[in-house]
Amino acid sequence: MERLPNVMKTILLDHGSxxxxxxxxxxxVFLRYxxxxxxxxxEDCAVxxxxxxxxxxxxxxxxxxxxxxxxxxxxxxxxxxTINDLAMRGARPLCLSLGLxxxxxxxxxxxxxxxxxxxxxxxxxxxxxxxxxxxxxxxGKADKIFINTSGIGVVDSDCEITxxxxxxxxxxxxxxxxxxxxxxxxxxxxxxxxxGDLKSDTMALHTLVALLNSxxxxxxxxxxxxxxxxxxxxxxxxxxxxxxxxxxxETAIPIRPAVAAACELMxxxxxxxxxEGKCTALVAADKADKVLALMRSTRxxxxxxxxxxxxxxxxxxxxxxxxxxxxxxxxPLSGEPLPRIC
Amino acid sequence: MERLPNVMKTILLDHGSxxxxxxxxxxxVFLRYxxxxxxxxxEDCAVxxxxxxxxxxxxxxxxxxxxxxxxxxxxxxxxxxTINDLAMRGARPLCLSLGLxxxxxxxxxxxxxxxxxxxxxxxxxxxxxxxxxxxxxxxGKADKIFINTSGIGVVDSDCEITxxxxxxxxxxxxxxxxxxxxxxxxxxxxxxxxxGDLKSDTMALHTLVALLNSxxxxxxxxxxxxxxxxxxxxxxxxxxxxxxxxxxxETAIPIRPAVAAACELMxxxxxxxxxEGKCTALVAADKADKVLALMRSTRxxxxxxxxxxxxxxxxxxxxxxxxxxxxxxxxPLSGEPLPRIC
Numbered sequence: 001m002e003r004l005p006n007v008m009k010t011i012l013l014d015h016g017s018x019x020x021x022x023x024x025x026x027x028x029v030f031l032r033y034x035x036x037x038x039x040x041x042x043e044d045c046a047v048x049x050x051x052x053x054x055x056x057x058x059x060x061x062x063x064x065x066x067x068x069x070x071x072x073x074x075x076x077x078x079x080x081x082t083i084n085d086l087a088m089r090g091a092r093p094l095c096l097s098l099g100l101x102x103x104x105x106x107x108x109x110x111x112x113x114x115x116x117x118x119x120x121x122x123x124x125x126x127x128x129x130x131x132x133x134x135x136x137x138x139x140g141k142a143d144k145i146f147i148n149t150s151g152i153g154v155v156d157s158d159c160e161i162t163x164x165x166x167x168x169x170x171x172x173x174x175x176x177x178x179x180x181x182x183x184x185x186x187x188x189x190x191x192x193x194x195x196g197d198l199k200s201d202t203m204a205l206h207t208l209v210a211l212l213n214s215x216x217x218x219x220x221x222x223x224x225x226x227x228x229x230x231x232x233x234x235x236x237x238x239x240x241x242x243x244x245x246x247x248x249x250e251t252a253i254p255i256r257p258a259v260a261a262a263c264e265l266m267x268x269x270x271x272x273x274x275x276e277g278k279c280t281a282l283v284a285a286d287k288a289d290k291v292l293a294l295m296r297s298t299r300x301x302x303x304x305x306x307x308x309x310x311x312x313x314x315x316x317x318x319x320x321x322x323x324x325x326x327x328x329x330x331x332p333l334s335g336e337p338l339p340r341i342c
Numbered sequence: 343m344e345r346l347p348n349v350m351k352t353i354l355l356d357h358g359s360x361x362x363x364x365x366x367x368x369x370x371v372f373l374r375y376x377x378x379x380x381x382x383x384x385e386d387c388a389v390x391x392x393x394x395x396x397x398x399x400x401x402x403x404x405x406x407x408x409x410x411x412x413x414x415x416x417x418x419x420x421x422x423x424t425i426n427d428l429a430m431r432g433a434r435p436l437c438l439s440l441g442l443x444x445x446x447x448x449x450x451x452x453x454x455x456x457x458x459x460x461x462x463x464x465x466x467x468x469x470x471x472x473x474x475x476x477x478x479x480x481x482g483k484a485d486k487i488f489i490n491t492s493g494i495g496v497v498d499s500d501c502e503i504t505x506x507x508x509x510x511x512x513x514x515x516x517x518x519x520x521x522x523x524x525x526x527x528x529x530x531x532x533x534x535x536x537x538g539d540l541k542s543d544t545m546a547l548h549t550l551v552a553l554l555n556s557x558x559x560x561x562x563x564x565x566x567x568x569x570x571x572x573x574x575x576x577x578x579x580x581x582x583x584x585x586x587x588x589x590x591x592e593t594a595i596p597i598r599p600a601v602a603a604a605c606e607l608m609x610x611x612x613x614x615x616x617x618e619g620k621c622t623a624l625v626a627a628d629k630a631d632k633v634l635a636l637m638r639s640t641r642x643x644x645x646x647x648x649x650x651x652x653x654x655x656x657x658x659x660x661x662x663x664x665x666x667x668x669x670x671x672x673x674p675l676s677g678e679p680l681p682r683i684c
Contacts (some may be wrong), residue, residue: 004439013679014677014678014679016679018569018575018675019569019676019678020675020676022674029573042579043426043430043431043504044427044428045398045399045400045427045430045431045433046398046399046400047497048398048399050393050395050396051392054391054392056387056388057387057473058387058439059474059475059490060475061441062477063443063477065483082385083385087428088386088387089386097399097400097492098401099402099490099492101405101443101488130399131401133401133403134680135403135404135405135682136679137376141407141485141682142483143479143483143484146443148401148476148492150441150492151387153387156388162383162385163385168600227360228359229360229361229364263498332361332362332365333359333362334356334363335356335357335476336356337354337357337359337480338359339355339358339480340479340480342600
C-alpha cells in the first residue's frame with residue numbers, strides 16, 4: 001500500500017467542504033480502490049445504461065459499533081447488506097451508491113481499510129459503486145463513520161418473491177447457522193473473551209438467490225434476511241403479513257456451538273440476534289428438498305436446513321416447538337434494544 | 343395534527359432495533375406522511391415498473407446544523423438536494439430512498455416536522471419516497487438527525503448534459519440569486535441577528551430543467567448546482583474538466599442586498615457559499631437569450647442572469663472581472679471549512 005502524504009493522517013472538517021481537500025480525499029483514497037468508470041466521472045449523479053425489467057431499489061445505513069470486528073468491517077457489511085436487501089425480492093443487483101458521514105479526527109488509515117473492504121466486497125459480488133457523497137461532521141457529532149448504501153437491481157418478469165406469497169404447507173428454510181453476526185458484535189463490544197471462533201457471517205446472497213431462481217423458478221415464495229430483530233422478528237412480520245403460523249422446530253435450527261455458548265453466557269436468545277449473510281426462504285412443500293439440496297451445494301448455503309413449516313395453527317404468530325416437546329410463542333423483538341448491530 | 347401516544351415523545355434506542363418500537367415509529371410517524379403505496383408494502387426493497395431510457399442514480403447525505411432554519415429544514419433540503427443532483431444530468435427524477443440516522447433523545451415532534459417536510463417536498467416535486475431505513479444511535483453519537491436520500495431518474499436518449507460538453511463561447515447563466523442558503527445557515531449558527539430577510543433557497547429544479555430540455559433541446563451543455571464550495575468551486579471543476587476559462591462578470595451576478603450585507607459583516611465571499619435551489623447552466627451562445635428568457639418565465643428561474651462566458655483566456659481557471667475593471671483569479675475552496683452547511 002502506497003503511503004499517503006503526511007498531511008492526510010486524520011479526517012479534517014475541510015475534507016467535507018467540497019473544495020480542494022475533498023478532491024484530494026476522493027482522488028487519493030476513494031478512487032484508488034473504487035474503480036468503476038461511471039464513478040470516476042465524478043458528476044453529480046451516475047448515468048447508467050437502460051435496463052429491461054422492473055427496477056428494485058433499496059437503502060440501508062450502517063452504524064455498527066465497533067467498526068472493525070472478526071469476519072469483516074462496516075465497509076463490507078454496507079455492501080453485502082444492501083445487495084442482500086435487493087436479493088430478497090429476487091432482484092439482480094446492478095450497482096450501489098455510497099454515502100459516507102465521517103467524524104472529524106477519524107484516522108485516514110481506518111477509512112482506507114474500510115474503503116478497501118467496500119471495493120473488495122463490491123468486486124466479489126460483481127456490483128460496482130457508481131456514485132457517492134462524503135460529509136464530515138465535527139468531533140463528537142458522529143461516531144467515527146456511518147455509511148449509507150443504496151442499490152438498484154433488476155427483477156425479471158417471471159420472478160415474484162414477496163411476503164404475501166407464503167402459503168400453508170410451505171417449508172421454512174434457513175440458509176445457514178443462526179446469530180453469528182449479532183453475537184460477534186455483542187461479545188466484542190462487551191469486551192468478552194469467549195472460547196471458540198466467533199465471527200460475522202457478512203456475505204452477499206444474490207448469487208445463491210439467482211441460482212434458485214434459474215434452477216427452481218417459482219419454488220421460492222418469500223425471502224427475508226433476518227438482520228435487525230433476528231429470525232424471530234423477521235418471521236413475525238411474515239406471519240402478520242400472511243395471517244399464518246410460522247411453526248419452528250428448535251432442534252432443526254442450525255447454530256454453531258460457540259455461538260450457542262456465547263448466547264447462554266450473555267443471556268441472549270439467538271432467535272433475536274442479527275444475521276448478515278443468511279436468508280430465510282419460504283418454499284413450496286413439494287420443492288423443499290430440491291431447494292435445500294441446491295442451497296447446500298453452494299458455499300453460502302452449505303449449512304442450510306429446513307427449520308419449520310407454515311401452518312394455520314396460530315394465525316399471525318411464530319411458535320417454537322422446543323427440544324423437550326413443548327410449544328413456545330415467539331414474539332417480535334420488543335423493549336430490548338440491541339443498538340448499532342449493523 | 344393528531345396527538346401521538348404519550349409514550350412516544352422522544353426517540354429511544356429501541357426505535358432502531360427493528361422490533362415492535364420500530365414498527366410503531368414507522369406506522370405512527372413515517373407512514374402517516376409518506377403515502378407511496380410501494381413504500382407502504384414495507385418490504386426489504388421497493389420494486390418499481392420497468393423504465394425506458396438510461397437510468398440516473400445519485401446519493402447525498404444531509405448533516406446541516408441547525409436542522410431547522412428560515413426557509414426550510416433538513417427534510418426538504420434532503421429531498422430537493424437529491425432531486426437537483428439528478429436534474430443536473432438532465433434526468434427526470436423517478437423516486438427517492440430515505441435513510442435516517444437518529445440520535446437517541448431526539449424529540450419525536452421534531453422528527454415529525456421533518457418527515458412532514460420530506461413528504462411535502464416529495465409531493466410538490468412529484469417524486470415519491472419508495473423505500474427507507476432508520477437507525478438510532480446512543481445519545482452523543484450523532485447530532486439529532488442525519489438524512490441520506492438516494493434517487494433514481496431517467497435520462498432521455500437525446501439528452502446529453504455533462505461537464506465536458508461546455509465549449510468556448512458558451513454563456514454562463516446562474517438561475518437565481520447567489521449564496522442565500524449558505525449565509526442563512528451561517529448567520530443562524532453564529533446567532534447573528536441581521537437586518538433583512540435571509541432565508542434558504544432550497545427548491546427542486548427538475549421542472550425547470552425539463553422545460554429547458556423540451557423547449558430548447560441541446561441548448562444546455564452543462565448543468566451544476568453550486569452547493570458545497572459554492573459557485574467558485576463548481577465552476578473551477580468545470581474549468582478543469584474542459585481546460586477552458588470561466589470568465590465571470592462580478593456586476594452581473596445577482597445577489598440580494600441582505601445577503602451581500604451579511605457576507606460583508608461575516609467576512610465571507612458569497613462565491614464560496616452554498617446554494618440549494620440554484621443551478622449554473624453553460625449554454626450555446628446563440629441560444630443564451632432564449633434560455634434566459636425561458637428561465638425567467640419560471641418561478642425557479644425568475645432572477646436568472648447571464649453572469650459570464652467560457653473563454654480560452656486562462657485555461658482551467660475561473661476569473662472574475664471585478665466591478666472596478668480588474669481581473670481576479672478565483673480559486674476553488676481550500677482551507678476554509680464551512681462544515682454542515684447541507
